[in-house]
Amino acid sequence: MLEILLGILFVVVLKDWFIVTYSMMIYILFMVFFINEGGEPYTKLLFIWLTIWLLIMMLMSVTEELKSQELLFIFIWLLISLYLAFFSDTLIVFYLGFEMSVIPILLILFGWGYQPDRMEAGFYMILYTMFFSLPLLLKIYYMNILVNFNNNLLNFFMFMMAFMVKFPMVGLHYWLPRAHVEAPVFGSMILAGVMLKLGGYGVYKLSLKMGDFLFINGQFLISFSLIGGIILSLICFMQSDLKLLIAYSSIIHMSIVLSGLLTLQISGLNGSLMMMVGHGFCSSGLFCLLGLTYNRSMTRSIIMNKGFIMIMPICSLWWFLFCASNISFPPCLNLPGEIFLFLSILLFNKNLYLLIILFSIFSSLYSIYLFSFSQQSLNWQFFSFKSFSIQELLMMLLHWIPLNLLILDLSVVSIC
Template sequence: MLKFILFTLFLMPLSYFSCWWLVHFGLFILMFLFYFNFTSSYYFCNMSYFIGCDVISYLLILLSFFICGLMIMASESIYRYDYYSNLFIFFIILLFLVLFMSFSSNSLILFYLFFESSLIPTLFLIFGWGYQPERLQAGMYFLFYTLFSSLPMLVCILYFYNLYGSLNFSLLFNFDYYYFIFYLCMIFSFLVKMPMFFVHVWLPKAHVEAPVSGSMILAGVLLKLGGYGLFRVFCMLISSGMSYNYVWVGISLLGGLFISFVCMRQSDLKSLIAYSSVIHMGLVLGGIMTLNCWGLFGALVMMIAHGLCSSGLFCLANIVYERLGTRSLFIIKGLINFMPTMSLWWFLLSSYNMAAPPSLNLMGEIMLFNSVVSWSSINTFVFLIMSFFSAAYTLYMYSYSQHGMIYSGVISFGVGYMREYLLLFLHWFPLNLIIFMSGMMFI
């Protein structure tokens, strides 16, 4: 594992020699090498001194490699106009390094350290390359929501270490006391990061103001840090979880239902996609909180699927924004006339966002449905209504943007660049490919 960290560190100096595409190529080579490091074990293997890799970390690190490579491809306009492109690429490599360390740390305190460190490069991406002046407010929301929730977690980690003398993931065991405060403080930081309904306000703001690369990494990987953290800490909170988890399952499912209604009245394209992320991560949260096999594996599949699909939709929104200078659904009507070839990609990624077959999203939703319904049959109705409204707001987004009377200010006929088609293909293709390898999820 150390060799991948060293490779990434040696990519950093290249960012100061205007080697934009070389760094991009380096990340994909590194991803290719890491792919052959495959593990299907639920125990840590590929161990170095303080880092290791099991099947959950492996899949999420692979996703991080992929999304960081695609971020560089999507942000080509920064390179073209030389808008501090060297600094931009440096922050992407730094963010990737922090994510790699977060997902591969085998100690709770190290995971906490890198989990919080991911805040800094993301904040610089939002502040430095965001669009509107409101990005300062969005960045502050992001910063203070995350920091407010994480301090109690640090205190709990130190308390646990003081009691038992170890924070290694392999040595964590069921903390067999029903301390609600300990339980709440340990998981609250992850609930904010996912984000759970009630503490989701920072996410739409951060997404709308972030550049395309910021939105991609936020939707693709950073939200998954919360789910990954829950995977890791629940091995010591099983007793408490059996008593209190019904609260979070209820909030996540009902919250998903309410946010579906919010999605139906969004006029900003990026805001709509951001709110749909809250719904998907609510499903993931509900699956993890049931603490059964279907739920845990379904949450993992859903995190991978959502990371690729949501990132692709943000790329599409950015392609429209670069040409028309707006993301308002009232102005960007009739895109099928303006960019007919891009309409196919809108259709494919929108249909996958509402879990149409044969997508990985569908597999994740079926597994989560099994989990949540077996936990309590009342959830059946909520889940079904959520699935219906998921289709409703996705169709609303697709039909409003693609059909209708084209705005008279848009007079040119535009086609996409080859780079953009490749970028969208690389988001869409793995969603089809991985479902054929889905047996790996059931080993």
Template sequence: MHTMVFSSFMLFFCNNKGKISSLLYNLCLIMMMYIMIFVDNYFNVYIMNEWLFLNQYSFMFVILTLLILSLMFLSLGNNEFNWSLLMLMLIILLIFVLMCFTTSYFILYYLFFEASMFPIMLLIINWGKKSYLRVESSLYMFMYTFISSLGMFYLMLYLMDLGMLKFFMVNSLSNFDSVCFTIMVWGLLTKMPLYMFHFWLPKAHVWAPVYGSMVLAGIMLKLGGYGMMWFIFMGNNSVNYESTSFIVIFSLYGGLYTSMICMYQIDMKSVVAYSSVVHMSMVISSMMTFSMSGMLGAQIMMIGHGIISSGLFYLVNMNYERTSSRLIVMNKGFMNYMPSLSLWWFLMSMSNISMPFSLNFLGEVLMISSLLNWSIYFIFILMPMMYISSYYMIMLFNVQHGLNNKNMYFFTQCKIKEYIIIIMHWFTGNISFLFIDKIMDF
């Protein structure tokens, strides 16, 4: 952590931008390898100090954070506007997210949870697509996420008055009833997001730069899921399960309706953004079943979705840099120019619809089994949702086909760095299936 803070100040005295981004990329990878070796020796819960800890839930999200941010640092160009300030914002964001995943005090979790939104807002406003709508989208994100979590903040203050300061302590709280659980979860559902609270997400994705979209889809949506896991275990013994059935049903119907919205989107980035809402709706509903398979499937799905959706946003940006448009009709015929890139479009699209042997596949199997154990009638919602999800991802891949695109006046081939970023996204999202027993052990 001290090394990262020192690097952020050194940005202002160094002119070689490529070396700095490579340094931060390698630093994230070194931290990730150190933590993986570290967990082989210390498993279950390891208390680093009074404030920080690693357990079976935070470990995978810390690895995901370091992976996505390392790829994001690698994707940065040398011609970014106000490059030093951009790198400083990204490092601050990295510190906030890592502190959010490793803190043992839930009031600190809330503070870092909210503070991590401000670097994202600055990324959208300063480095987003040049339009006044980028300010509107950042205000949407702030109003939805901050106001919805005020009830959670007041409840945390109430728990602190009772002497419950850490996540571990709240398990012994006898009056953590359904009302407290609903207030606590309310702010997290907007971050994930739940349908009807998702309007900020497509707007933020459309106007954010590519590295902002990679962070939003790969990391920021997982902050709410991580907190949801903790609060479900906090209220597991005192919450009336029937009170959560409304969230389960509403989330599934919202996912079905959002998948239909994806079918008539004309912007490729909007399709990927709305598909995130569909995936998160299944994550929310499966966690609300309070079953072990649902919790494990939700965790695996969040890890897999964070990797694959980040890669899809990067693929969309690769098309945008060559056609100056994200419209589906303006990106037809890419296979005629770059067949190898079309191959990665196919592989990433299939991973997003949970083909074997991806993490999404195992996550969906576990989540569907937990939902069908809750009610067999959910199959009439899950079947059309999965069919429509496959349809709009095939529609997105179909952009690669067609006649020659006359919009490509100045066409440039892909760089090696771009292929490396896509390969690392696909490789980690699929080859991790071989090490799934390690994940399940946690």
């Protein structure tokens, strides 16, 4: 992968948006030659493929008046930091990439955010990330000195808090809705599509080094995450901001991923990987579609955005497709991911079946609520809009096609 990294640095010298976009496409084709049997190297490759794919979508979503050399440099910085995080072999290098990737998102939030509250949202994000990441740095440093550390909850939380904030786990999620509301479209796309997956990849990487330690101490988090996902599903019905509702849906999906990962079963690991990849495309597509809708209606309110099916049917079609994918409706990749995750949780403890039933019902209902309340009914404010351009339709297709075609061969998104 050194060739790709050097190619990225060469593209930075060129400083051209067009060349950067097409270079990313060449990198995706180049990565096909590095596919091997499976395991951790293939997992790294899959996450980098997802990162580059969504970064191309980010480059396509930036309007002409927002294109600048500073923003392009931030995108390249973000890609290099994610490369460092995903392709590291040691925990300390992973930690460096893990923390470096927060800075580009913070700069995007401060420089291209919508509202004056973006400063407060940025401080929330940086304080949550830095405060809970410092114990992980201390533990990584002392891991090489103290081989036999104490097997207690304090050590467990010192290792896990940084990853649970990135997911984010219910209770540590307050920074994410604020960041999404204030971030521009391309900031929300990479935040939901890739940044939340760093927490899942960190737990997976930690399980390879100390799986028994996580299994003994993390059992109570499985039921806690399920209950938190149910509560947040009910909170979604009280939201009037479309972006807040989609942000909460990301937290709900990541709660089931955390529960499946901590079971440390093959079905849970495979299901979490499918769910993270599928959610990356689905959530990024929803935020991109919301950005296109906001550019026309100039509001994110569910009440003000009613009746789009009467004045812009192509927009409602895409809302239907992505809301159906958010429900895990076939042939979406989220469907096998949820099946594997539910199976791993039931194999871990069959008494959790009631929580799984409630989780699956409520997490489906809020997506139906999102589509029906935002697209149907009568619209009293708008008469017509400019339809989607070819580039905007291409962005939607490039989100939707891999999300629904990867189910044809699940070995592509499986660890083993």
